[in-house]
Amino acid sequence: MLIIEQVLGNIRSIEKLPPHIERVYLRSDLLLKKIQRVKTDHGNELGIRLKNGEELRDGDILYRDEKNAIVISVLEDEVIAIRPTTIKQMGEIAHQLGNRHLPAQFTNDEMLVQYDYLVEKLLQDEGIPYVCEKRKLAQAFKHIGHSHE
Structure with a gap:
């Protein structure tokens, strides 16, 4: 399981995203949780352990390489x-x-x-x-x- 300790940016401020994007769908109240276990829409489990008072936002990038990215999507x-x-x-x-x-x-x-x-x-x-x-x-x-x- 991949452990995420910091947000790598937000898709709204990135010019070019990798071709493959996995989403982590969260209720808005879960954006405030510093430690949580989540699952992507592709079934991959992640641990999130944010430091320094960082909070998640819609569009935050949790992981990124040349071909893949994992992005937070907030539910309505x-x-x-x-x-x-x-x-x-x-x-x-x-x-x-x-x-x-x-x-x-x-x-x-x-x-x-x-x-x-x-x-x-x-x-x-x-x-x-x-x-x-x-x-x-x-x-x-x-x-x-x-x-x-």
Whole structure:
């Protein structure tokens, strides 16, 4: 079994890839695990043991030679894409979701959270525009350590 201790780059920044690519399909929450055993879509087992706080991302290259590469592919997550229409709506929903300690990701015009039926109900009750959909996230949702002391 091949042991991977560092990421060799990302396919988005490589001009030419080898002709044969094997994929390791991971749920986004597994991108945060530093040590794990995975299997490629060709049945090859790998051990991943990342150092120095490195985290996996969609498209990361775990192995590469002239003919082959092994690349991370993230599976889709069910998310709620929140699309407030005013700064007031944004502030109110961010405050309420922050009180629940929900991890979020942001794009130019939306806030993404993992699907939760209680969040969906809150958005409906508050009249805040949103859509529920499956998306391939480039990185995992991260909880930020915090306590109310």
